[in-house]
Amino acid sequence: xxxxxxxxxxxxxxxxxxxxxxxxxxxxxxxxxxxxxxxxxxxxxxxxxxxxxxxxxxxxxxxxxxxxxxxxxxxxxxxxxxxxxxxxxxxxxxxxxxxxxxxxxxxxxxxxxxxxxxxxxxxxxxxxxxxxxxxxxxxxxxxxxxxxxxxxxxxxxxxx
Amino acid sequence: xxxxxxxxxxxxxxxxxxxxxxxxxxxxxxxxxxxxxxxxxxxxxxxxxxxxxxxxxxxxxxxxxxxxxxxxxxxxxxxxxxxxxxxxxxxxxxxxxxxxxxxxxxxxxxxxxxxxxxxxxxxxxxxxxxxxxxxxxxxxxxxxxxxxxxxxxxxxxxxxxxxxxxxxxxxxxxxxxxxxxxxxxxxxxxxxxxxxxxxxxxxxxxxxxxxxxxxxxxxxxxxxxxxxxxxxxxxxxxxxxxxxxxxxxxxxxxxxxxxxxxxxxxxxxxxxxxxxxxxxxxxxxxxxxxxxxxxxxxxxxxxxxxxxxxxxxxxxxxxxxxxxxxxxxxxxxxxxxxxxxxxxxxxxxxxxxxxxxxxxxxxxxxxxxxxxxxxxxxxxxxxxxxxxxxxxxxxxxxxxxxxxxxxxxxxxxxxxxxxxxxxxxxxxxxxxxxxxxxxxxxxxxxxxxxxxxxxxxxxxxxxxxxxxxxxxxxxxxxxxxxxxxxxxxxxxxxxxxxxxxxxxxxxxxxxxxxxxxxxxxxxxxxxxxxxxxxxxxxxxxxxxxxxxxxxxxxxxxxxxxxxxxxxxxxxxxxxxxxxxxxxxxxxxxxxxxxxxxxxxxxxxxxxxxxxxxxxxxxxxxxx
Ligand SMILES: Cc1cc2nc3c(=O)[nH]c(=O)nc-3n(C[C@H](O)[C@H](O)[C@H](O)COP(=O)(O)OP(=O)(O)OC[C@H]3O[C@@H](n4cnc5c(N)ncnc54)[C@H](O)[C@@H]3O)c2cc1C
Numbered sequence: 001x002x003x004x005x006x007x008x009x010x011x012x013x014x015x016x017x018x019x020x021x022x023x024x025x026x027x028x029x030x031x032x033x034x035x036x037x038x039x040x041x042x043x044x045x046x047x048x049x050x051x052x053x054x055x056x057x058x059x060x061x062x063x064x065x066x067x068x069x070x071x072x073x074x075x076x077x078x079x080x081x082x083x084x085x086x087x088x089x090x091x092x093x094x095x096x097x098x099x100x101x102x103x104x105x106x107x108x109x110x111x112x113x114x115x116x117x118x119x120x121x122x123x124x125x126x127x128x129x130x131x132x133x134x135x136x137x138x139x140x141x142x143x144x145x146x147x148x149x150x151x152x153x154x155x156x157x158x159x160x
Numbered sequence: 161x162x163x164x165x166x167x168x169x170x171x172x173x174x175x176x177x178x179x180x181x182x183x184x185x186x187x188x189x190x191x192x193x194x195x196x197x198x199x200x201x202x203x204x205x206x207x208x209x210x211x212x213x214x215x216x217x218x219x220x221x222x223x224x225x226x227x228x229x230x231x232x233x234x235x236x237x238x239x240x241x242x243x244x245x246x247x248x249x250x251x252x253x254x255x256x257x258x259x260x261x262x263x264x265x266x267x268x269x270x271x272x273x274x275x276x277x278x279x280x281x282x283x284x285x286x287x288x289x290x291x292x293x294x295x296x297x298x299x300x301x302x303x304x305x306x307x308x309x310x311x312x313x314x315x316x317x318x319x320x321x322x323x324x325x326x327x328x329x330x331x332x333x334x335x336x337x338x339x340x341x342x343x344x345x346x347x348x349x350x351x352x353x354x355x356x357x358x359x360x361x362x363x364x365x366x367x368x369x370x371x372x373x374x375x376x377x378x379x380x381x382x383x384x385x386x387x388x389x390x391x392x393x394x395x396x397x398x399x400x401x402x403x404x405x406x407x408x409x410x411x412x413x414x415x416x417x418x419x420x421x422x423x424x425x426x427x428x429x430x431x432x433x434x435x436x437x438x439x440x441x442x443x444x445x446x447x448x449x450x451x452x453x454x455x456x457x458x459x460x461x462x463x464x465x466x467x468x469x470x471x472x473x474x475x476x477x478x479x480x481x482x483x484x485x486x487x488x489x490x491x492x493x494x495x496x497x498x499x500x501x502x503x504x505x506x507x508x509x510x511x512x513x514x515x516x517x518x519x520x521x522x523x524x525x526x527x528x529x530x531x532x533x534x535x536x537x538x539x540x541x542x543x544x545x546x547x548x549x550x551x552x553x554x555x556x557x558x559x560x561x562x563x564x565x566x567x568x569x570x571x572x573x574x575x576x577x578x579x580x581x582x583x584x585x586x587x588x589x590x591x592x593x594x595x596x597x598x599x600x601x602x603x604x605x606x607x608x609x610x611x612x613x614x615x616x617x618x619x620x621x622x623x624x625x626x627x628x629x630x631x632x633x634x635x636x637x638x639x640x641x642x643x644x645x646x647x648x649x650x651x652x653x654x655x656x657x658x659x660x661x662x663x664x665x666x667x668x669x670x671x672x673x674x675x676x677x678x679x680x681x682x683x684x685x686x687x688x689x690x691x692x693x694x695x696x697x698x699x700x701x702x703x704x705x706x707x708x709x710x711x712x713x714x715x716x717x718x719x720x721x722x723x724x725x726x727x728x729x730x731x732x733x734x735x736x737x738x739x740x741x742x743x744x745x746x747x748x749x750x751x752x753x754x755x756x757x758x759x760x761x762x763x764x765x766x767x768x769x770x771x772x773x774x775x776x777x778x779x780x781x782x783x
Contacts, residue, residue, distance in 0.1 A: 047742025
């Protein structure tokens with residue numbers, strides 16, 4: 001497959017308070033972005049554990065743009081937690097051989113149409129250049145992240 | 161258990177109805193809606209997939225309610241506009257059909273479909289199929305949900321005692337609802353009490369305020385606290401807790417009498433924000449302001465009106481000066497143009513129209529001609545927007561009293577300079593004389609300043625009230641929900657929301673009071689069920705979620721009996737305090753805690769739906 005023919009599958013979890021209406025504003029302004037960008041509504045991406053993202057890559061999502069509220073986040077402390085989690089995840093991806101450019105955390109406000117377009121287009125171009133995600137590498141990382149959580153349960157039940 | 165890609169499989173027989181809206185061409189001009197319906201009709205669990213010209217119309221909604229009954233649908237998807245417009249509409253329709261309203265998914269194929277992908281109809285069509293497939297996936301794991309009932313403290317807190325706040329308080333009080341009206345200044349009335357003569361009816365502003373005040377004083381339901389502001393706030397709809405502080409002019413004894421000892425605390429179920437406006441303050445040097453004596457703003461001029469004495473020859477004698485000519489300039493701090501006007505401190509220009517200034521200016525210009533017939537009055541405007549009932553007459557009468565109108569171009573505002581003998585020179589390229597350069601020597605220049613938002617302060621900060629590009633507080637929807645904001649239980653009254661005259665501020669305040677009384681009429685409040693919830697069986701009591709939750713009291717541990725009879729600890733959610741952010745969800749090792757309506761399994765099913773969606777299908781039905 002030539003890299004030009006490759007159309008990546010891009011997932012954009014977008015916050016109900018900011019990025020999702022921001023994406024709506026792009027449509028209302030009749031501005032364009034590619035159709036391979038799929039937006040899903042989330043109250044806050046802070047609810048996703050690492051394995052959610054890794055699971056997406058394992059299933060064949062080529063790139064993820066987490067479009068949050070940034071400092072406008074209506075939920076106290078959520079954005080800091082989210083940033084930390086993504087930092088940790090990026091480290092694991094790098095160590096495990098999954099291109100970290102496939103995952104990006106950004107903030108989009110309700111009227112930030114230019115920022116939205118810039119972010120989705122940039123990610124799309126980067127992922128296009130990278131080619132399809134290596135699902136096997138993602139699977140290994142996904143399994144490890146699940147193990148990490150399960151080990152936690154075992155030690156805790158053992159302590160009881 | 162979390163080891164599987166998706167835990168739990170829906171037990172019952174799933175029968176999904178999918179409705180694809182054409183939105184009168186808004187969608188169907190780009191997206192091939194028939195192909196979408198045919199393709200999603202192939203997905204397992206889909207009983208029917210229909211296309212309709214306007215799903216939000218009565219017939220569109222009826223199709224849903226009827227199909228639920230006749231086709232025994234137990235899940236519904238509508239693919240149409242943004243969920244912010246019609247999710248609630250269709251959820252309610254689903255409820256009318258006898259199905260739990262939360263067994264509904266909304267798919268956005270207009271704002272995030274046809275409108276964004278005009279140049280790629282095929283791609284947009286396939287994307288619509290994918291998004292619907294994702295919604296179908298999510299619906300497989302949907303559970304019926306019930307709205308949450310919480311107790312309601314039946315009192316309204318009104319912030320700001322201008323005419324808007326006063327009107328809201330009177331209306332609520334008359335409906336028998338308790339009101340706490342908080343005004344930061346020592347007296348009520350806001351800006352209106354300063355106005356010498358209020359258009360379009362005439363009469364003094366202070367008189368209007370006096371009458372409103374009398375009404376307020378007759379109402380036992382209304383408590384007015386002056387010289388006070390909100391220093392802290394917490395809680396949610398039905399249960400706001402506010403702390404008040406003396407803003408300098410407050411009467412401590414009165415505060416103690418009403419609220420007990422400091423810190424002064426009060427509860428309220430609803431909040432009306434009526435913090436009003438501040439007149440635009442010109443920068444030093446803007447149209448000569450603060451550089452030349454004789455340049456004043458319109459509010460400063462009006463304040464001076466009552467002291468202006470008539471001088472022989474019909475001129476004005478004011479503060480030791482004789483004024484024989486006055487120039488008014490419109491749109492100072494309003495309708496600014498990028499590149500022409502200097503930016504405000506926040507880097508923006510005020511590009512909005514302040515609406516109330518035109519009539520205020522022409523009325524005051526006429527007032528001078530009526531009271532001081534020897535004074536020449538010039539009116540420099542770019543457009544005259546005397547838009548209300550009776551306002552056109554005010555404009556005509558100003559022209560008839562002999563006010564001279566000159567029209568400047570927005571790109572070329574008039575210039576104020578120092579002239580000879582202490583006079584002021586106003587220069588302008590006049591469009592009424594087809595571009596003649598006109599120079600008027602005057603003794604006074606009155607700047608028709610626009611409105612900027614008042615300082616709502618703590619309440620706005622804590623509740624994160626949304627503001628528009630013009631910095632005024634922003635309603636949910638200008639037409640459908642004009643006095644509500646996205647924070648439940650908070651309403652907007654008057655110019656805190658944008659420039660309005662008294663008439664409009666009164667209407668808005670009445671509407672806000674009506675909305676607040678709908679809420680405060682009941683002893684309970686219904687909340688959306690999208691809060692965290694714990695599956696007792698899978699909770700192992702590890703408490704990891706507890707340390708993630710920052711909302712005090714939203715998540716606690718309780719003692720419970722395990723299946724073997726032993727006692728163990730489980731997490732429990734207080735849905736009133738839970739905000740549904742899901743911070744707890746990410747750390748749960750057993751997926752025992754989840755946010756209702758947005759579970760991880762649902763998200764995973766959505767991703768599966770996106771990746772495995774069909775591209776074509778054979779079945780086509782029409783609604
Ligand atoms: C020069 C001029 C002339 C005008 N003339 C007319 C006219 O003739 N006819 C007409 O119909 N309209 C006129 N208007 C418009 C009119 O003034 C407004 O419609 C009206 O004042 C709006 O009332 P409000 O209650 O929304 O705001 P405001 O009058 O601004 O009142 C807001 C009140 O809230 C208080 N407040 C603010 N923040 C807080 C806080 N955080 N805590 C507690 N209290 C707070 C303020 O102290 C103030 O008392 C004129 C406007 C201007 C600028």
